[in-house]
Amino acid sequence: MKTLLIGEYREGKLLDTTYELLGFAQALGAEAALFLVGSSSQLPACSNKLYLADAAACGEYNPDLHRELILKVVEQENPDSIVFVHSSYGWDLAPRIAARLKAAQISEIVALKDGAYEVGCCNAKMRRTVTAKTAKSVLTIQSGAFPVLIPGGTPTVESIAAATSSNLEFKGYEPAEAKDVDLAKAEIIVTAGRGIGKKDNVPTILALAKALGGELGASRPVVDAGWVEHSHQVGTTGQTVSPKLYIACGVSGAIQHLAGMKKSDFIVAINKDKDAPIGEIADLLIVADVMQFVPAMTAKVAA
Numbered sequence: 001m002k003t004l005l006i007g008e009y010r011e012g013k014l015l016d017t018t019y020e021l022l023g024f025a026q027a028l029g030a031e032a033a034l035f036l037v038g039s040s041s042q043l044p045a046c047s048n049k050l051y052l053a054d055a056a057a058c059g060e061y062n063p064d065l066h067r068e069l070i071l072k073v074v075e076q077e078n079p080d081s082i083v084f085v086h087s088s089y090g091w092d093l094a095p096r097i098a099a100r101l102k103a104a105q106i107s108e109i110v111a112l113k114d115g116a117y118e119v120g121c122c123n124a125k126m127r128r129t130v131t132a133k134t135a136k137s138v139l140t141i142q143s144g145a146f147p148v149l150i151p152g153g154t155p156t157v158e159s160i161a162a163a164t165s166s167n168l169e170f171k172g173y174e175p176a177e178a179k180d181v182d183l184a185k186a187e188i189i190v191t192a193g194r195g196i197g198k199k200d201n202v203p204t205i206l207a208l209a210k211a212l213g214g215e216l217g218a219s220r221p222v223v224d225a226g227w228v229e230h231s232h233q234v235g236t237t238g239q240t241v242s243p244k245l246y247i248a249c250g251v252s253g254a255i256q257h258l259a260g261m262k263k264s265d266f267i268v269a270i271n272k273d274k275d276a277p278i279g280e281i282a283d284l285l286i287v288a289d290v291m292q293f294v295p296a297m298t299a300k301v302a303a
Contacts, residue, residue: 001028001029004079006085009039013042020144027146034049061089082139113129117130184242191216223238235259246264248270271286
């Protein structure tokens, strides 16, 4: 099996998610070549073949030019799959490639199972297993779902240029709207998950956050239920955080949430379910009723 991995380059830097693509290829057991619109000064640490287009000439993103460049590499490499990260770049470009190749597209893959792909469904509360029915497939993988693989070495670079022009021009990036709370800057975050039971219990979690001098976070189900404002949401549809201390209260640990907080220095999970997925990445798992343990912990901290 052969795969073409589409790396990402933003504001002059290679994104670390490129190494998640390499981790996915290893899990797939596939031979991998890479494609990147970037710079020779920012190359991935691997020994794979790399097709490199110049970002200064093509723009860090230009759907017309990037699509044509990838299709050119596909023709040369003839991969079984073309793989993107499930990011704004992947969301926009993957379907353009799939449409031109008349290939199946499978989006937001979170795991592999018996040669098939697992994707979320029912608002990420369940998973389904799917396979492509076309010879080639275009895939996007959920960031954080596959391990980072940095094999080291220097890629074999083949420069590639667009043979066409585009009437689109890349202007740059527009900052996101300011949030009520910037969790990305917080050193301590205490997050409320669905396991806290009800909206009336949020102040208990907030009290612990304040006692520790931290900020209140929330999982997506808590935000969707209207218990906490979206500005406090942690995860791929919220904020990506990396505090010194992350305390997850009643958070089960969906892939989308883990992707947003797994780089925290120290993770404490409080959950009555000892098999909750968040326990796999937690430095400390406390098996207890959240609404009994958290008030006791707050009292100790405040004493």
